[in-house]
Amino acid sequence: MFKATLTLIGSAMIAASAMASPEIGQPAPDFRVVDTQGQYHTLSDFSGRTVMLEWTNHDCPFVVKHYRTDNMQSLQREMTGEGAVWLTVISSAPGTQGHVSPARADELTATRNAAPTAVLLDESGEMGRAYDARVTPHMYVIDENGILKYAGGIDSIPSANPDDVPRADPYFANAARAVLNGSDVERPVTRPYGCTVKYAD
Amino acid sequence: MRWIYISLLLVLSAFTAAASTAAEEHTDRSSVVTQPHLEARLLSEFSTISRGHLYTLAVELEPDAGWHTYWINPGDSGLATQIRWQAPEGSYFDDIQWPIAQKFLIGPLANYGFEDTTYLLTDFNIPADYPHDQVTITANVDWLVCEEYCIPGSAELSLTLDVGMPELSERNQPLFRTARNRLPEIADWPARFDIQGRQVTIIVESPEAVAMAQEESFYGFVGASELVEHAEEARIETTDDMLVIRRTLNTYHSEVPDKFILQLTHDNRSVELWVRGADQGPGAASAAAGGMEGGPGLALVLVFAFLGGLILNLMPCVFPVLSLKAMAIANSGKRQLPDALWYTAGVVLSFLVIAALLLALRAAGQALGWGFQLQNPWLIGTLVLLFVAIGLNLSGVFQFGTRLMGLGQSQVQSASDGSGAKGSFATGVLAVIIASPCTAPFMGVALGFAIVQPPAIALLIFAMLGIGLAFPFLALGLIPGAARVLPKPGAWMDGFKQWMAIPMYLTTVWLLWVFGRQAGVDSLAILLAAVVIFATLLWWHGRQQLQGGRTLGQRIGLLMFAGITVLLFWGALSLQQSPGSSSDEVDGRSWQAWTPERHEALKGEQPVFVNMTADWCITCLANERVALDTDATRALFAEHDIAYLKGDWTLQDPAITEYLSRYQRNGVPLYVLYWPGRDPYVLPQILTTGIVRDSVLAHQ
Numbered sequence: 001m002f003k004a005t006l007t008l009i010g011s012a013m014i015a016a017s018a019m020a021s022p023e024i025g026q027p028a029p030d031f032r033v034v035d036t037q038g039q040y041h042t043l044s045d046f047s048g049r050t051v052m053l054e055w056t057n058h059d060c061p062f063v064v065k066h067y068r069t070d071n072m073q074s075l076q077r078e079m080t081g082e083g084a085v086w087l088t089v090i091s092s093a094p095g096t097q098g099h100v101s102p103a104r105a106d107e108l109t110a111t112r113n114a115a116p117t118a119v120l121l122d123e124s125g126e127m128g129r130a131y132d133a134r135v136t137p138h139m140y141v142i143d144e145n146g147i148l149k150y151a152g153g154i155d156s157i158p159s160a161n162p163d164d165v166p167r168a169d170p171y172f173a174n175a176a177r178a179v180l181n182g183s184d185v186e187r188p189v190t191r192p193y194g195c196t197v198k199y200a201d
Numbered sequence: 202m203r204w205i206y207i208s209l210l211l212v213l214s215a216f217t218a219a220a221s222t223a224a225e226e227h228t229d230r231s232s233v234v235t236q237p238h239l240e241a242r243l244l245s246e247f248s249t250i251s252r253g254h255l256y257t258l259a260v261e262l263e264p265d266a267g268w269h270t271y272w273i274n275p276g277d278s279g280l281a282t283q284i285r286w287q288a289p290e291g292s293y294f295d296d297i298q299w300p301i302a303q304k305f306l307i308g309p310l311a312n313y314g315f316e317d318t319t320y321l322l323t324d325f326n327i328p329a330d331y332p333h334d335q336v337t338i339t340a341n342v343d344w345l346v347c348e349e350y351c352i353p354g355s356a357e358l359s360l361t362l363d364v365g366m367p368e369l370s371e372r373n374q375p376l377f378r379t380a381r382n383r384l385p386e387i388a389d390w391p392a393r394f395d396i397q398g399r400q401v402t403i404i405v406e407s408p409e410a411v412a413m414a415q416e417e418s419f420y421g422f423v424g425a426s427e428l429v430e431h432a433e434e435a436r437i438e439t440t441d442d443m444l445v446i447r448r449t450l451n452t453y454h455s456e457v458p459d460k461f462i463l464q465l466t467h468d469n470r471s472v473e474l475w476v477r478g479a480d481q482g483p484g485a486a487s488a489a490a491g492g493m494e495g496g497p498g499l500a501l502v503l504v505f506a507f508l509g510g511l512i513l514n515l516m517p518c519v520f521p522v523l524s525l526k527a528m529a530i531a532n533s534g535k536r537q538l539p540d541a542l543w544y545t546a547g548v549v550l551s552f553l554v555i556a557a558l559l560l561a562l563r564a565a566g567q568a569l570g571w572g573f574q575l576q577n578p579w580l581i582g583t584l585v586l587l588f589v590a591i592g593l594n595l596s597g598v599f600q601f602g603t604r605l606m607g608l609g610q611s612q613v614q615s616a617s618d619g620s621g622a623k624g625s626f627a628t629g630v631l632a633v634i635i636a637s638p639c640t641a642p643f644m645g646v647a648l649g650f651a652i653v654q655p656p657a658i659a660l661l662i663f664a665m666l667g668i669g670l671a672f673p674f675l676a677l678g679l680i681p682g683a684a685r686v687l688p689k690p691g692a693w694m695d696g697f698k699q700w701m702a703i704p705m706y707l708t709t710v711w712l713l714w715v716f717g718r719q720a721g722v723d724s725l726a727i728l729l730a731a732v733v734i735f736a737t738l739l740w741w742h743g744r745q746q747l748q749g750g751r752t753l754g755q756r757i758g759l760l761m762f763a764g765i766t767v768l769l770f771w772g773a774l775s776l777q778q779s780p781g782s783s784s785d786e787v788d789g790r791s792w793q794a795w796t797p798e799r800h801e802a803l804k805g806e807q808p809v810f811v812n813m814t815a816d817w818c819i820t821c822l823a824n825e826r827v828a829l830d831t832d833a834t835r836a837l838f839a840e841h842d843i844a845y846l847k848g849d850w851t852l853q854d855p856a857i858t859e860y861l862s863r864y865q866r867n868g869v870p871l872y873v874l875y876w877p878g879r880d881p882y883v884l885p886q887i888l889t890t891g892i893v894r895d896s897v898l899a900h901q
Contacts (some may be wrong), residue, residue: 021452061345061353097350132452134310135278152453158280160345160353189455191427195351196278199308 021132024188028140028148029130033089035118036102036109041087043146050084050179053140054116055091055133055197057098058108061160062194063136067112069165072137072154075173076115082180088116091128093200098136099123125199135194139172141179150175152190229370231340234356238265239346243338243358246377249368250336253329255295256367259380260284260321260342260358268348269314272302273462274424276312276431280345280353282321287339291328298322300383301471302422302464304431311431312347313422320380327364337361385464385471392463392476395819396450397870397886401429402820403446403463403476410444416467425461427451438827438889445823447887479819499658503665510669519636519670521595521701525694526628527677540625541671541678547629549667555633556663560656579774581716582728584634585709586770589732590739591635592705595698598736599743632670720777727776731769738762791835795848797856804875808843808901813857813871815850820886821870828888837894841901843874876900 022029028051030043043051054072056063066072076086090105092098100108105119122128131140131151141150155168175185231243240263250256262270262282271279286294300319305312327336339359345351390407403421413419414437421437423429429448436447444465460477513519526544593599668675709732717725742759745751751759793799795811803809812829814821828834829845838845848857850869861871864883872884874896884896 059350061351129309134453152455159343160280161343187455189453191455192453193280194278195347196307196310196312198349201308 022130022140022148022151024148024151026148027146028142029127031122031127031130033120033122033127035120036105037118038102039118041118041120043142046085047146048144050079050082050144050176051142052079052084052086052176053131053133053142054086054088055128055136055138056088057090057092057136057195057198058100058112059097060136060195065160065162065165066137066154067114069162070113071165073112073114075176078173079176079180080115080117084176084180086116088114088119089122089127089133090119091122091125091133092198093125094123096198096200097195098198123200125197128197128199133197135192136197137194138192138197141172141176141185143179149179149185150188151192152187153192153194156190158191158193228360229362229373231358231360234358236354236356237346237352238268238348239263239270239344239354241342241344241354241356241358243340243360244373244376245338245360245362245370246373247362247367248370249363249365250327251367252327252331252364254367255324255326257377258323258325258338258340259373259377260323260340261376262315262319262321262342262344262346264316264319264346265348267316268346269303269305269312269316270319270344270346271312271314272422272424273297273299274313274422274426275345276305276314277310278307279312279314279347279351280343282342282344284321284323285341285343286323286325287341288325289327289331289336291331292338293326295324298324298384299424299462299464299473300380301385301466304420304422306432309432313431314347320376320383322377322380322384331364334364335361336364385466385473388472388474390472390474392474393479393819394476395479396454396457397818397820397868399450400820400887401448401450402823402887403448404819404823404826405444405446405463405465405474405476406442407444408442410465410472411439411442413465413467413470413472414439414444416469418467420466421446422464422466423448423461424463425458427453427455428458428461438823440826443823443826445827447823499661502662506662506665507669507672510666511672513636513666513670514673519632521698521704522591522628522635523632523673524701525595525698527673538678539622541674543622543625544629544632544674545668545671547626548633548671549629549664551630551633552663552667552670553660556660560659578716578720578724578777581712581719582731582770582774585712585716585728585732586735586766587635588705588709588712589736592702592709593736593739593743595702595705597695597699599739600746629671633667636670720774724773724777727769727773731766731773734762734769735766738766791830791838792845792847795846795857797860800846803844803846805877808841808877808897809875810838810843810845811848811860811871811873811875812845813848813850813861813869815869818850818869824870824872824886824888828890828893831890833890834893837897841897843897874900 028043032040032042034040054076058064058067063072080086088109090098090100092100100121102121105121108114109116109119120127127133131138133140137154139150139152139154140148143149150172152171154172155165155170157164157168171187171190175188178185229245229248233240233242242261244259244261246257246259260282264270271281273281275281282297284297286292288294299321300315302313303315305314325338337359338361339357341355341357343353343355345353388407388409390405390410392403392405394401394403396402401423403423419437421435423431428451429435430451433449438445438447457478460475463474463476465472465474514523713725713728713732716728720728738759741755741762745755745759792812795813800809800811812821812825814825816822837843848854848860850857850861861867861869864871864873870886872886872888874882874884876882879900882896882900885892
């Protein structure tokens with residue numbers, strides 16, 4: 001009996017560890033992460049507002065593709081213009097590609113003419129792992145009630161070629177607009193493509 | 202002197218120029234393109250190729266040490282290398298033949314790709330009517346090369362080949378040999394997958410795959426992006442001839458592929474095969490059913506039903522009776538058409554009655570398919586006696602009275618006198634009855650399809666089957682000259698008839714076998730005794746027919762024999778082993794079919810294990826093979842006297858649908874353990890013998 005219970009708990013845990021990743025339609029994982037100004041943010045701070053998450057690594061060619069074409073910046077402007085919160089998250093561990101100091105992060109925002117609400121420095125990778133963020137760019141949309149509505153790639157063409165941006169189906173933008181309009185997201189999960197997030201091991 | 206020097210220089214430079222143009226015009230290697238951390242070039246196996254035949258090209262990628270490019274499924278990040286080909290119009294380029302992949306773990310994530318020098322082979326041809334004697338082929342290659350971080354790269358690689366008598370490129374040979382050594386073997390082992398909850402189950406039906414999985418270094422590379430969690434380990438289970446790979450569904454899974462490639466590898470062997478989606482779920486089945494309602498699909502099915510009916514005439518259980526009847530009708534002269542029409546009516550109506558019965562029973566929740574009549578031992582027993590009677594009649598042991606169904610010689614009379622209509626109709630009915638043992642095995646699948654159609658269409662299909670069966674008679678009746686094709690009756694007919702008894706006896710043997718499987722060997726023995734007594738009855742009856750009358754004593758004797766036959770028959774059926782314990786031993790299976798009634802009956806008395814499954818459910822199949830149909834579980838069930846009921850939802854049985862909904866499920870598999878006096882316990886959707894055992898032990 002005892003052994004049986006153990007086995008059942010064991011198999012439940014295997015299932016649970018696979019489920020640790022965020023699920024569409026469920027509350028998004030909370031987080032507490034410092035931004036480049038030294039200010040801490042939590043998901044609950046933004047309740048009542050739609051939240052967009054963007055995982056980034058400025059040296060990743062896939063990220064470069066969307067910044068060089070101004071695709072990412074115009075999405076940031078569009079979404080924040082609609083009242084949404086846009087958090088750019090850097091989960092690169094110190095010493096890995098994409099890891100930056102707060103000052104460097106602000107400089108990147110300025111030089112690239114980017115418009116996020118804040119840039120979060122998730123050095124420990126805790127927030128990244130909670131969201132099961134795998135690549136840069138990896139995109140999420142959370143509605144005003146804290147429910148996860150979209151997780152996946154920025155668009156439909158997995159490439160580092162800037163020419164593909166206008167050709168691609170903009171999965172993330174479609175989802176973000178749908179959530180802002182209060183309508184259903186047609187494709188809530190898509191293939192995230194890009195560079196691996198450089199987590200601390 | 203100076204002019205000599207200049208002219209020498211000119212000659213020399215002319216030479217170099219000529220050499221370099223020649224090299225550009227014809228080369229089996231492109232120049233090397235160097236990009237950050239990777240060098241690329243294009244190679245041809247042949248320096249001269251012929252038109253219209255397949256040759257092989259290789260894109261050679263040489264990354265720096267520690268850097269890698271990606272497989273067709275790059276894993277959690279990265280990009281598969283892509284090649285776009287430029288060649289004369291009409292050329293053909295096959296897909297990349299991917300080498301054996303490697304797995305790279307990067308923190309919590311995993312990638313699949315290739316380190317060191319990598320050859321991507323591609324087969325191609327140029328059109329058969331290609332007019333020139335040289336051809337230039339260009340590969341535009343895009344790759345992502347990664348170590349800790351990634352750099353996208355691309356190269357345009359061109360080579361020019363001569364066209365003519367094919368000639369191998371000597372210097373490229375060793376490289377192509379190396380390239381082919383790194384390719385997996387291609388296997389055609391049947392493999393399927395399905396997704397249940399957060400679980401992807403892949404089964405490979407091959408003892409060789411099972412043998413490979415025993416190796417320490419075994420790994421299965423799934424060639425579909427975002428299908429499985431790449432970093433998580435697979436759970437591998439095996440039976441004698443089936444490899445089961447269970448993987449967690451990828452968090453970012455969004456599309457189910459129709460098929461994908463699977464590389465099974467260990468240190469000494471690598472095999473690549475296709476894995477296909479399970480055939481169809483219930484949704485697909487009903488979609489197909491909906492699609493059948495219109496035009497060509499239905500017409501085609503009706504044509505097949507007609508042909509199927511036509512073929513039934515040749516079945517060993519039908520042909521002897523009908524061939525004799527046909528000759529009788531053909532030779533009776535005047536009344537051919539009405540007879541044929543009555544006969545057709547008998548056949549079609551009988552089919553419709555059986556079909557309507559079947560549909561009504563299914564609507565009432567019975568899990569029945571065509572051939573359901575053969576699931577009933579009473580009916581089989583009756584058919585055994587009927588076939589024995591027909592066989593003995595054909596052997597000439599006795600004659601049917603004219604009042605009976607009008608078989609054998611009496612047909613001639615019945616066809617020409619007033620009772621012809623009734624006789625022909627009855628023959629039609631009889632034809633369907635004696636055809637039914639043959640229909641079950643031969644037409645089961647097609648009719649199984651008919652059953653899931655809307656009732657009107659199902660009835661139409663059955664009616665068409667009937668028309669097909671009756672068609673030879675209709676043709677005899679409608680085409681005036683047709684009868685003349687048949688041989689003239691004569692003494693030979695008697696011999697023919699007696700030969701025709703043999704298929705009837707063989708059909709009897711088959712029916713007895715079916716009966717034995719259902720009712721057990723004891724019942725079978727008693728039924729055989731009934732057959733002997735019944736045969737004796739008919740033989741004695743035949744002798745009296747020859748004597749032209751019978752005494753009262755003989756009548757009483759006949760009645761006694763009939764009585765004994767009935768008693769034995771009844772005894773055989775009442776003694777049949779209860780399906781519970783016995784049928785297991787007889788047919789070697791450890792389960793019984795689930796029906797609501799059987800489930801209710803057993804539930805109070807003993808523990809019951811219910812397994813809801815379907816043929817198209819790969820997860821179900823895998824669970825049965827690795828956890829349920831195992832000696833350990835059979836022993837466990839026997840030890841605890843657990844009845845194992847299996848419900849088959851392949852054709853969407855409504856009773857099972859309702860059962861599933863009671864457990865908030867809309868699909869299979871579902872496993873429930875009932876222990877008397879305890880709440881039902883639902884087992885996980887993924888089973889192992891350990892989980893089954895622990896569930897049982899926890900609930901006893």
